Every structure is written in structure tokens, then in C-alpha cells.
Amino acid sequence: MRRALIMTLLLGMVVTQAFAADVIKIAITGPFTGGSAPMGASMRDGAKLAIAEINAAGGIKVGAKMMKFEVTERDDEAKNERGALIAQELASMTDLSGIIGSVNTGVVLAGDKHLQEKGITKIITPAAGSASLTQWSKAGVKDLSIFRFAAHDGIQAAMVVEEAVKRNLLKVALFHDSTNYGVSGRDDMLDQIKKQGNKLEIVATEKFNIGDKDMTAQLLRAKNAGAQAILIWGIGPELAAIANGMAKIGIKAPLIGGWPLSMSNFLDNAGKNGNGTMMPQTFIEEPITPKAKAFIDGYHKTYKVTRIPSPVSAAQGYDAVYIFAAAVKQAQSTDTHKIKEALEDLKEPVKGVIATWQKPYSKWDPANFDTHEAFRRDQAVMGMVKDGHVVFANDADRQRLIKSATAVKGKKAK
Amino acid sequence: MNDSVVAQMVVSGALMGLVYALIAYGFQLTYATSKSINFGQGELVMVSAFICLSLTNLGLPYPVMVPLGLFCGSLLGLFVERSGVRLALEQKSEGWILLTIIIGLLFFSVSENIWGRDDRPFPTPIPSDAIQLFGISVTPVEISVAVGVFMIMGIIELFKRKTLLGKAFEAVSADRDAAELMGISATKTIMLSYSLSGMVAALAGILVAPITTVGPTMASALVLKAFSVAVVAGLDSGFGVVVIGLFLGALESLTSYYVGSGWREAPGLVLLILALAIRPTGVFGAAVIRKV
Numbered sequence: 001m002r003r004a005l006i007m008t009l010l011l012g013m014v015v016t017q018a019f020a021a022d023v024i025k026i027a028i029t030g031p032f033t034g035g036s037a038p039m040g041a042s043m044r045d046g047a048k049l050a051i052a053e054i055n056a057a058g059g060i061k062v063g064a065k066m067m068k069f070e071v072t073e074r075d076d077e078a079k080n081e082r083g084a085l086i087a088q089e090l091a092s093m094t095d096l097s098g099i100i101g102s103v104n105t106g107v108v109l110a111g112d113k114h115l116q117e118k119g120i121t122k123i124i125t126p127a128a129g130s131a132s133l134t135q136w137s138k139a140g141v142k143d144l145s146i147f148r149f150a151a152h153d154g155i156q157a158a159m160v161v162e163e164a165v166k167r168n169l170l171k172v173a174l175f176h177d178s179t180n181y182g183v184s185g186r187d188d189m190l191d192q193i194k195k196q197g198n199k200l201e202i203v204a205t206e207k208f209n210i211g212d213k214d215m216t217a218q219l220l221r222a223k224n225a226g227a228q229a230i231l232i233w234g235i236g237p238e239l240a241a242i243a244n245g246m247a248k249i250g251i252k253a254p255l256i257g258g259w260p261l262s263m264s265n266f267l268d269n270a271g272k273n274g275n276g277t278m279m280p281q282t283f284i285e286e287p288i289t290p291k292a293k294a295f296i297d298g299y300h301k302t303y304k305v306t307r308i309p310s311p312v313s314a315a316q317g318y319d320a321v322y323i324f325a326a327a328v329k330q331a332q333s334t335d336t337h338k339i340k341e342a343l344e345d346l347k348e349p350v351k352g353v354i355a356t357w358q359k360p361y362s363k364w365d366p367a368n369f370d371t372h373e374a375f376r377r378d379q380a381v382m383g384m385v386k387d388g389h390v391v392f393a394n395d396a397d398r399q400r401l402i403k404s405a406t407a408v409k410g411k412k413a414k
Numbered sequence: 415m416n417d418s419v420v421a422q423m424v425v426s427g428a429l430m431g432l433v434y435a436l437i438a439y440g441f442q443l444t445y446a447t448s449k450s451i452n453f454g455q456g457e458l459v460m461v462s463a464f465i466c467l468s469l470t471n472l473g474l475p476y477p478v479m480v481p482l483g484l485f486c487g488s489l490l491g492l493f494v495e496r497s498g499v500r501l502a503l504e505q506k507s508e509g510w511i512l513l514t515i516i517i518g519l520l521f522f523s524v525s526e527n528i529w530g531r532d533d534r535p536f537p538t539p540i541p542s543d544a545i546q547l548f549g550i551s552v553t554p555v556e557i558s559v560a561v562g563v564f565m566i567m568g569i570i571e572l573f574k575r576k577t578l579l580g581k582a583f584e585a586v587s588a589d590r591d592a593a594e595l596m597g598i599s600a601t602k603t604i605m606l607s608y609s610l611s612g613m614v615a616a617l618a619g620i621l622v623a624p625i626t627t628v629g630p631t632m633a634s635a636l637v638l639k640a641f642s643v644a645v646v647a648g649l650d651s652g653f654g655v656v657v658i659g660l661f662l663g664a665l666e667s668l669t670s671y672y673v674g675s676g677w678r679e680a681p682g683l684v685l686l687i688l689a690l691a692i693r694p695t696g697v698f699g700a701a702v703i704r705k706v
Binding site for chain 1: 419422423426427430530531532533534535542543544551552625626627629631635667670671675676
């Protein structure tokens with residue numbers, strides 16, 4: 001019995017070795033269950049859609065061979081300790097080309113050090129917490145294998161503050177959850193309020209815990225302090241509890257905050273109480289360009305849904321795979337270190353569903369974490385909840401995106 | 415202090431407190447007859463809520479779903495009694511403590527595998543738009559919690575006082591040995607108390623699910639509060655758990671308003687320590703002289 005088992009194991013190793021030479025091994029990690037699952041699962045499904053497209057076209061030409069992607073999935077359940085274990089496991093895989101994923105900033109902070117130690121290339125998406133990259137700036141790391149493909153909280157906080165100023169909502173209450181994500185989001189907002197000239201007056205700062213359902217106390221404090229807008233950093237279910245609580249005690253002030261306000265578990269649990277809520281988005285589920293239409297239709301058809309649980313995560317997962325694939329092609333190798341170098345200096349523009357990416361990354365400079373950030377302010381737009389869907393909050397953004405898409409096409413035609 | 419704020423906080427908190435009281439009442443029912451409680455009561459609440467969600471998704475209307483859900487709840491209560499409590503009680507051991515915890519964990523994993531780990535909205539025909547009562551905003555869903563809690567407790571208390579079966583229940587609670595000598599089956603009475611307790615858990619699930627959403631961890635915070643309520647009130651009095659539940663709920667929300675949202679959990683724990691230090695039998699509990 002025992003011998004048979006060992007034989008099978010050995011055989012298995014030989015077989016995988018034989019296959020290993022012809023595939024690009026890539027891992028997708030994230031929370032596929034629990035409160036963050038809409039983001040994790042959408043990211044995974046978006047990424048797998050891109051991988052299926054690439055594999056269906058025969059794969060990527062590396063040297064003389066056409067290589068296909070092979071995916072390893074790991075569910076970190078949004079738990080920091082699970083994330084650390086998974087990162088250790090992946091770091092010990094010698095033939096892994098790279099990793100795409102992570103939704104929760106806490107998980108990123110717990111796990112990425114193991115990957116950086118081995119120099120394994122990772123594209124973080126859609127975790128937005130600023131600390132994911134600033135931790136490496138602070139440590140003064142000279143060579144970094146971690147990239148990000150998401151509008152980080154710095155950009156998002158800037159947009160949230162801008163929106164409040166633009167709409168002349170000058171007395172605001174800051175709400176945040178007690179996780180790493182919520183606390184760093186509050187700090188980003190405070191920072192941005194200062195940077196944008198202290199136009200906003202903070203009348204209340206309130207926190208809440210994961211799992212809290214009754215937010216009446218915090219909301220009443222905000223209401224009685226005369227808040228004209230509630231700026232918030234948290235995750236889906238608690239955000240819904242806030243929106244429902246606001247309706248209950250009759251707060252008409254708009255809810256503006258980080259992009260989890262577009263999560264399906266916020267939209268579903270808040271129902272019509274979510275209408276008018278605003279949040280930064282990198283992708284709106286509206287077929288405004290042919291590329292966006294193809295992506296949305298593809299997602300709906302493949303996963304049999306009529307609404308992407310988190311369109312931002314799905315689109316970012318999709319584009320991240322294409323950027324990674326472009327790096328593999330340029331590196332002409334499945335070696336994770338060579339892919340990292342290629343990512344830092346991508347020659348060809350990558351056509352994605354969010355934008356056409358021209359040199360998204362450059363050589364890591366600890367003094368400027370933007371070198372490993374793909375998104376700038378321009379690639380993000382303000383979204384607004386309308387009857388369970390996220391639409392463009394400002395039509396100007398919509399027109400701008402349509403125009404830039406046709407402009408790129410125009411250039412190509414020349 | 416602003417009066418309307420205080421009133422609003424007291425009402426919102428007290429309504430939440432009634433849910434603690436209802437779950438604590440489930441402890442009290444089984445403790446009365448068997449001197450044992452189901453440490454997996456929170457999981458019963460959660461599983462019942464999931465079953466009701468599935469029934470609703472099958473297209474059953476609310477008035478049909480509720481009794482069916484209550485029935486499933488009482489079956490689950492019976493299952494706990496048969497598998498976790500009866501053997502331990504027959505051997506006069508405290509094994510039911512571990513067994514009920516283990517059954518709770520079992521329910522948790524089973525429902526994670528059947529229904530997944532996501533929090534899901536629970537459809538209800540009761541509107542959730544706020545209405546104004548004397549300047550206080552409450553939602554009809556919250557009022558339904560209060561109505562439901564008082565109704566089921568009223569019915570069960572009436573049943574205990576007015577029917578023959580209920581009197582047997584009271585007799586076993588008062589003195590199990592004497593009741594058995596009078597020809598009352600203690601085993602059957604304990605079964606009854608567990609099925610009632612399961613039913614109460616199911617009702618708690620149905621009432622609270624529109625507010626908390628349905629997920630595997632929906633009741634874990636509630637059940638801890640319910641423990642505090644049960645211990646502070648004493649496990650002998652159904653009336654006591656309501657009073658303490660209302661009080662604790664109101665105290666919690668006043669604390670989070672006036673002291674800060676981070677201090678929300680503090681009053682429950684302080685109350686628990688005070689009760690154990692000053693009056694271990696509970697505020698409404700009667701000291702029992704144990705004959706050795």
C-alpha cells in the first residue's frame with residue numbers, strides 16, 4: 001500500500017515535471033469566500049477570462065515554443081494569517097512565474113515579505129491600501145518584485161475629497177472600519193484634506209467594527225454635528241448597514257468613500273438606500289467602447305450572471321493578466337526575475353479593457369512608489385449607485401473615456 | 415443631554431436588546447427543566463435563518479415560510495437534545511457542555527458548505543423604511559422584532575401556566591425527582607423544552623435576519639450578548655431576561671453615543687462581572703439550596 005502510494009507520488013512528480021517545461025505557471029490569490037468575496041471572485045474570474053482568451057489563441061510564444069498559462073488558485077479568506085501561509089507556500093514553488101491577486105491590504109502586509117524575499121513577481125490587484133507599496137519605500141528596498149494594478153487609496157482619497165469640495169459639502173463626518181484598510185483610508189483622507197487646502201471641516205470621526213449592524217450611535221453623532229456628507233472607508237456589509245442606518249434616522253447627506261461601495265454585497269444589502277452613493281472606480285459596467293462591450297458580454301456569458309459582482313476587480317484582473325503576458329513575451333522566459341525586469345520596462349503598449357497601458361511601470365525607486373503603480377488619477381472616474389448598478393457620476397468622465405478610446409484607435413489607424 | 419437623542423438611542427438599543435433577550439430565553443427554557451443549556455444556540459439561530467432563506471427562495475410566501483421555519487427549528491432543538499444532551503444527563507455528567515459546543519461547530523461547517531460564507535440579504539414583506547413615532551425613527555422591521563419576541567414569550571409562558579403539559583414542564587423545573595414520582599416523564603419534558611428552545615432560536619433567526627443579513631457568523635456576536643443577559647438576569651426567570659435584555663441594549667447604544675463607538679462592548683462585560691461578583695444567581699434568580 002505504502003509503496004504504491006510512494007510510486008504514485010513519484011510518478012506524479014515526473015509527469016508534472018514533464019509538463020512544467022511547456023506552461024507558464026501563474027497563481028491567483030484572494031478571498032473567494034466571505035465578505036470580500038465579490039472582489040476576490042470577480043478578480044479571479046476576470047483574470048481567468050483573459051487567460052482563457054490567451055490560451056485559446058495558442059498561448060504566448062516563448063523561444064520556439066507556444067506556452068499556455070496554468071493557474072493555481074488559493075483562497076486566503078481575507079484572513080491575514082491565511083495570506084501569510086499561502087505566500088510562504090507560493091514562495092517555495094521554484095517554477096512559479098508570478099502571482100496576481102490580493103484584495104485585503106492586511107493580507108498583503110502579512111504575506112508579501114515572503115515573496116519579496118525570493119524575488120517572486122506579484123501584481124497586486126485590486127487591494128488599494130496605500131501601505132502595500134509604501135511599506136517598501138519606508139524599508140528602503142532597492143529592488144522590488146511587487147507591483148500594483150489598482151487605483152491606490154491615495155488617488156481614491158484625493159477623489160473623494162475633491163468630490164466633496166466640488167459639490168460644496170464642506171462639513172463632513174469621517175467614518176472608517178477598525179481594520180488596516182479602514183484606518184489607513186482615514187489617514188489618507190485626513191492627508192488629502194490638508195493637501196487640498198483644508199477646505200473641509202471635519203465635524204465627527206467615527207469608527208465601526210467588522211460585523212457591526214447597528215450604526216445608529218455613530219450616525220446620530222454625525223447628524224447632530226451637522227455633517228453635509230459622510231466620507232467613508234470600509235467593506236461591503238458594514239457599508240450597507242451604514243446606508244440603511246442613514247435612511248432610518250433620516251440623514252440625507254451623501255455617502256462618498258472608497259471603492260468597496262461598489263461591491264455587490266453593498267448594493268444588494270443597501271437596496272434603494274444605496275442610491276446616490278459615490279465612489280472612485282476604474283471600470284464602469286457600461287459598454288461605452290467595443291472593447292468594454294466584448295469584456296462585459298464575455299464575463300456575463302462565461303459566468304452566467306447579468307451583473308459583475310465587482311466590475312472594477314474583474315476588469316483589473318483581466319488587464320493585469322494581459323500586462324503580465326506582455327512581460328512574459330518580452331522577457332522570452334518564464335523566469336519570474338526576468339518577467340519582473342520586463343514589467344519595469346514594457347516596450348509595447350498593452351491594450352486592456354480599462355485603458356491602453358503605455359509603460360505602466362518603471363524601475364523601482366524607493367523614493368517614489370509610483371514607479372510600481374500602474375494607475376494615475378486619469379484612469380479613475382467617479383461612480384454613482386443607481387438602482388443597484390454603478391453608473392458614471394459625472395457625464396464628463398464618460399465622454400472623456402469614449403474620446404480617449406477612439407483617439408487610441410485613431411492613432412493606430414495612422 | 416439632548417432628550418430626543420437619548421430617546422432614539424434607548425429605543426434603537428432596546429430593540430436590539432430584545433433579540434439578546436429572545437436568545438437568552440432559549441437558554442432559560444432548557445435550563446429550567448434539565449439544568450443544561452445549548453452552547454450552540456447561536457448556530458441554531460443561523461441554520462434556521464439559512465433554512466428560511468432557502469424556503470423563501472423556493473417561492474414560499476412569508477406566512478407559510480415562518481411556521482415551517484419554526485418547525486425546522488424545533489426539530490434541530492430535538493436533534494441537539496438527543497445527540498448532545500440526553501446521554502450526558504443520564505450519566506449525570508457535564509459532558510453536554512462540550513457536546514453542544516461540538517454540535518454547534520458541526521452546524522457551522524455544514525452550513526458553510528451548503529450555503530457558503532457570504533452574507534446575504536433576507537427578503538421580508540415587512541417594509542424597512544423608517545417611520546416616526548413620537549419623534550423617534552424606527553423601522554417596521556425593528557417593530558416586528560419586538561412584536562415577535564413578546565408574542566412567542568407570551569404564548570410559551572401561557573402554555574406553561576395553563577395547559578397540563580405546561581404544568582408538567584413547570585413541575586420538572588421545580589423538582590425533577592418529585593415530578594418523576596408523580597408519573598411525569600422528565601425525559602419527555604426535557605425533549606419538549608429543547609424543541610421549544612429550538613423554535614425560539616428559529617424565530618430569533620427570522621426576526622433578526624433582515625437586520626443582520628444571513629451568514630454563518632450572523633449570530634456569533636448576538637449569542638455572546640445573550641449569555642451576558644442570561645447570566646445577569648439569572649437562568650430562572652423569563653421575565654428577567656426581557657428586562658435585562660432591554661437594559662443592556664439601551665446601555666450599549668448610549669455608551670457608544672456618549673463615550674465613543676469603540677466602547678460599545680464594554681457595558682455588557684462590566685455588567686457581567688458585577689453580577690457574578692455581587693449576585694451570582696442573577697438579578698432575578700432565586701438562590702437554590704442544594705441538598706447534598
